[in-house]
Amino acid sequence: QQQVKQSPQSLIVQKGGISIINCAYENTAFDYFPWYQQFPGKGPALLIAIRPDVSEKKEGRFTISFNKSAKQFSLHIMDSQPGDSATYFCAASMTNTGTASKLTFGTGTRLQVTL
Amino acid sequence: ETGVTQSPTHLIKTRGQQVTLRCSSQSGHNTVSWYQQALGQGPQFIFQYYREEENGRGNFPPRFSGLQFPNYSSELNVNALELDDSALYLCASSYSPAGGNEQFFGPGTRLTVL
Numbered sequence: 001q002q003q004v005k006q007s008p009q010s011l012i013v014q015k016g017g018i019s020i021i022n023c024a025y026e027n028t029a030f031d032y033f034p035w036y037q038q039f040p041g042k043g044p045a046l047l048i049a050i051r052p053d054v055s056e057k058k059e060g061r062f063t064i065s066f067n068k069s070a071k072q073f074s075l076h077i078m079d080s081q082p083g084d085s086a087t088y089f090c091a092a093s094m095t096n097t098g099t100a101s102k103l104t105f106g107t108g109t110r111l112q113v114t115l
Numbered sequence: 116e117t118g119v120t121q122s123p124t125h126l127i128k129t130r131g132q133q134v135t136l137r138c139s140s141q142s143g144h145n146t147v148s149w150y151q152q153a154l155g156q157g158p159q160f161i162f163q164y165y166r167e168e169e170n171g172r173g174n175f176p177p178r179f180s181g182l183q184f185p186n187y188s189s190e191l192n193v194n195a196l197e198l199d200d201s202a203l204y205l206c207a208s209s210y211s212p213a214g215g216n217e218q219f220f221g222p223g224t225r226l227t228v229l
Contacts, residue, residue, distance in 0.1 A: 105157030
């Protein structure tokens with residue numbers, strides 16, 4: 001059962017454009033939503049994260065928009081650059097558990113930023 | 116500050132064999148989580164270790180086992196390897212097992228089962 005659905009699978013954006021990646025979740029107990037960036041041959045690295053008490057979080061060119069009622073969240077990359085070309089994963093987890101706080105990942109979006 | 120390191124980088128095994136993967140956590144981190152990332156998929160949680168004990172497990176069979184050592188480093192052991200075990204195995208460390216804490220990932224070990 002896939003609890004976090006991510007789209008699109010791949011995305012091509014021109015330099016300077018806006019990249020938008022969407023995720024939807026099913027488990028309403030999720031309360032922490034990070035986005036990870038992964039370059040080939042590397043492990044995922046945390047880009048930005050949001051909790052459901054806010055609807056938007058911005059860090060530099062990266063913005064997360066969060067819609068709790070729709071159980072959806074999205075990553076916007078403004079002024080996309082060739083160096084942003086990577087695979088992006090959304091994830092979700094529960095923070096108030098008695099055991100491990102595991103990350104549940106989406107299937108990933110391969111972003112290519114062209115010149 | 117040293118990041119998360121994993122060894123080996125690549126590994127080729129045959130079906131039925133056993134494999135041990137190693138992970139050194141980032142300095143100051145006491146919690147290690149292991150994930151399996153199949154080609155073209157997102158990482159899937161295998162288990163987490165905290166205070167040298169398994170602290171939660173994903174939907175993986177018992178032939179996936181682990182250890183954590185007093186210095187917080189960890190091992191992932193997989194017995195009776197199957198072709199579907201071919202994947203990138205990622206180790207992530209954090210300073211607490213509690214939710215909402217950033218997990219820092221290592222570069223992974225690429226396991227190929229023939």
